Amino acid sequence: MVQEGENRVLNRAPKAHFSDNNVYFPKLGERRGNGSFGEGVTTLNYGIRAMAISIPGFAYHKALKVRISHLFLACEVNCLMLAMDNIEMHFRFLQARKNLVAAFQSVVTERRMQRKSNTYSTKKKDMLDALIDVKDEKGETLDDEEIIDIMLMYLNAGHESSGHTTMWAAVFLQQHPEYLQIAKEEQDRIVKKRPPTQEGLNLKEIREMEYLPKVIDETLRLITFSLMVFREAKTDVNISGYTIPKGWKALVWFRSIHLDPEIYPNPKAFDPDRWNDYNAKAGTFLPFGAGSRLCPGNDLAKLEISIFLHHFLLNYKLERLNPGSKIMYLPHTRPRDNCLAIIRKKQPSQT
Numbered sequence: 001m002v003q004e005g006e007n008r009v010l011n012r013a014p015k016a017h018f019s020d021n022n023v024y025f026p027k028l029g030e031r032r033g034n035g036s037f038g039e040g041v042t043t044l045n046y047g048i049r050a051m052a053i054s055i056p057g058f059a060y061h062k063a064l065k066v067r068i069s070h071l072f073l074a075c076e077v078n079c080l081m082l083a084m085d086n087i088e089m090h091f092r093f094l095q096a097r098k099n100l101v102a103a104f105q106s107v108v109t110e111r112r113m114q115r116k117s118n119t120y121s122t123k124k125k126d127m128l129d130a131l132i133d134v135k136d137e138k139g140e141t142l143d144d145e146e147i148i149d150i151m152l153m154y155l156n157a158g159h160e161s162s163g164h165t166t167m168w169a170a171v172f173l174q175q176h177p178e179y180l181q182i183a184k185e186e187q188d189r190i191v192k193k194r195p196p197t198q199e200g201l202n203l204k205e206i207r208e209m210e211y212l213p214k215v216i217d218e219t220l221r222l223i224t225f226s227l228m229v230f231r232e233a234k235t236d237v238n239i240s241g242y243t244i245p246k247g248w249k250a251l252v253w254f255r256s257i258h259l260d261p262e263i264y265p266n267p268k269a270f271d272p273d274r275w276n277d278y279n280a281k282a283g284t285f286l287p288f289g290a291g292s293r294l295c296p297g298n299d300l301a302k303l304e305i306s307i308f309l310h311h312f313l314l315n316y317k318l319e320r321l322n323p324g325s326k327i328m329y330l331p332h333t334r335p336r337d338n339c340l341a342i343i344r345k346k347q348p349s350q351t
């Protein structure tokens with residue numbers, strides 16, 4: 001899961017979510033390509049969120065140039081198209097999207113064929129199996145196009161978000177040895193209590209963790225991966241004496257809520273202890289959004305991050321090569337060097 005040596009942690013962390021044990025598409029893990037995969041996804045993700053300025057040096061231009069050779073990149077191009085108003089640009093992507101959908105299509109076709117054969121075991125189902133199996137109230141199943149769209153959407157939504165948050169949690173702990181110590185001791189206790197017959201971390205242990213969820217919540221607050229979301233007023237709305245007329249668009253700026261000193265004293269400090277016996281009031285902690293569009297991946301994301309940190313705290317040390325690297329805020333909060341760091345496996349005496 002974690003590779004020793006020099007790494008750009010931000011480029012490595014999301015890949016952990018695409019390991020062969022990947023919870024979304026375990027069996028697609030075999031198809032992931034080489035190192036260019038993560039870079040391509042990231043480049044395209046930045047392009048999606050960038051202004052549509054196609055001049056060398058701009059994120060959007062870079063995104064257009066990414067060689068669309070990997071099927072997972074389909075999700076990014078799909079969304080890039082949605083983000084574009086520009087018809088001419090739209091045409092430039094049509095062919096690329098066709099190629100990508102074709103790549104995904106080959107996976108779906110292959111899976112359908114495998115499922116018909118006796119050699120395929122459906123015991124360990126992945127999301128593709130679930131999408132093939134699901135039926136609506138009339139007993140109708142999803143067709144290939146619908147399945148591919150859903151897979152693309154989930155990959156896009158769940159990839160960079162979990163990766164960035166995982167990286168920041170590791171960085172914050174490395175910057176704060178006092179919190180790292182507490183977090184590590186908790187994981188040590190879990191391992192010591194484990195019966196010798198048990199192999200690895202289980203869900204019960206994750207549920208028993210008390211400190212790690214505080215580290216994750218504090219990371220989610222301080223980083224605010226999605227800085228804002230768009231909404232439309234369905235009726236005239238009055239907020240603190242201001243009227244948002246029906247039909248107007250509103251930007252909900254999560255970051256300013258998460259950094260409001262009246263809600264979170266000393267808001268720029270990383271302090272997991274602020275979550276001791278603290279229940280955030282409605283509307284004050286929104287890393288996963290709110291209302292009917294609330295992120296459906298929120299529990300999954302926290303689970304992924306907890307698993308990563310469990311192994312990371314027990315077995316690895318992170319040494320950043322540019323600890324003073326400037327922070328970029330758009331499209332997502334990250335160090336300019338993508339957290340270039342040396343990751344060392346701890347010797348048994350250090351664990």
Ligand code: HEM
Pocket residue numbers: 024153154155157158159161162165225226229286287288289290291292293294295296297298300301
């Ligand atoms: C730390 C990780 C994550 C963060 C911070 C995050 C954050 C968000 C936010 C802020 C939204 C918009 C919510 C709103 O409009 O109110 C969202 C939507 C969404 N997220 Fe996540 N997310 C994360 C991980 C995931 C994962 C792992 C998945 C799935 C595998 C996922 C799937 C989705 C989907 C499908 C939507 C659209 C929901 C809708 O519009 O109905 N997210 N996420």
